[in-house]
Amino acid sequence: MNAVLTTMRTALADGWANRRSFAFQVLLMVVNDVTWVLFWALFFNRVGTVRGWNPDDVYVLFSVLLVAAGIAIGLLANSRRIGQLAADGELDETLVLPIEPLPHILTKRIDAANVGDLLFGPVLFVLAGNPTPERVAVFVLGSLAGTVALVGFLVFCGALTLFVGGRGEQGDLGFNAILIFASYPLDLFGGATKVLLFTAVPAAFVTGLPAQLVRDFDAQRAALLVSVAAGFALLGWVTFSLGLRRYSSGSLWSR
């Protein structure tokens, strides 16, 4: 645990070293997020409520996504680069250390721009999510569970590169697919797509279910969310660990 905290502290210090650049990137990401909020405002202004979702519900969903993405690809930036790191033979530096490789890889790099998501998500929730103590608690726990599911899924997709080869395309595809599906209300989708969102691309557990819980808490669905998040974390860990047996050194040392 100490090693992970130290690695994360070093990554944060590294990112923070160029403060102007850090602040600029965070600012640009906030502008990016505000544009999405503007899109939803324009959309609902024109079409009204859609399948029971009103603007406030979508802002909560978007807040959950921002927190989950902010942690998963901001603080744990390598979670989306596992496949690329493996393909480029850049895991060597970690494998020689006397620590568990996955936590070290995940915590050794931050992405300043996505830290902007992590900062803006809670602000959006406070401004548009009708915060009450109960809703705040569910928002925090739901976002964390969504984060665990997202990181587990990204690691799983990235680790597939260790089995099937390529340049990390599996990770890119998984990343793009889950983020886009997680950006939209769950009830828009039906049939096979909805099944997909609860299974192969678990976007429902990243944002849809946490947002529903904030709106209407239900202990059983909350337990399901936590169990599935833990399941994806385990899936990512196991796939990565098994994949490492096939890893060939690239004789490279990098960040």
Next chain:
Amino acid sequence: MRPYLAGFNRGLRGAVVAPGDLTVRMTFLVIVVLVMAALWSAAVEANGGSIEGYTRDSLLWYVMAAQVAVIAVRPRTVEEVGEEIGSGTVAVQMLLPVSVAGLRMSIEAGEAAARLAAALVVGGAATWFLAGAPPSGAGMAMAVPACALGAAANIASQHAFGGIAFWLLDAKSTWFVYQKLVFIPGGMLIPLELLPGGLEAVARVLPFATMAYVPGRLASGHAEPALLAWQAAWLVALVGVALAVYAAGQRRLEVLGG
């Protein structure tokens, strides 16, 4: 002209021999079409069957063409241009006896042509499956060149935007902002007719609508040839601005000895 044609060919071949990237993009396109189909179907259903004259099916064709025109272009050209300028790589490119911006744009146009062809086939098939035949054959026939013109305008515009790095040195992250200008004023996420009056008027005087809205509008069944002329005019202007920005930036580098 030969160096630029060679650049175009190089870009075209580069995109074709990298099937991994092409596959990821096409899969992403299908996912986007699926998601937007779900969103706009629900929106139209909640509004009695049409919004501002767009039916569900015409909106799906709109989404397809707007996405195809955008997905054909490298999304991070602004960042790459900024990086080349900031790191000084551009100084090496300036040794070539051709226009740096012209050659760069021709290579990217070649790449975009390959992706555009694939995206039209994949996106068109997905949309046909979800929404049936295009609402208008004439509109669709015009949407194909409109996608190409839109992609070309996007490439030129990204070079003009990225060229800011000659003065700022760190313009690479501004691609986020650029991308969002294509998303909303450009009509990629929402047709301009659905924007509030003031915002729609602003969007119509900016060049971004020629990159997504025009192909979308034509594919949605509105066969309006004037839209193609609007695109062509902006394309000429944007290429001129990109070349001028690079020329001014290169002179600045030469003066400073960079």
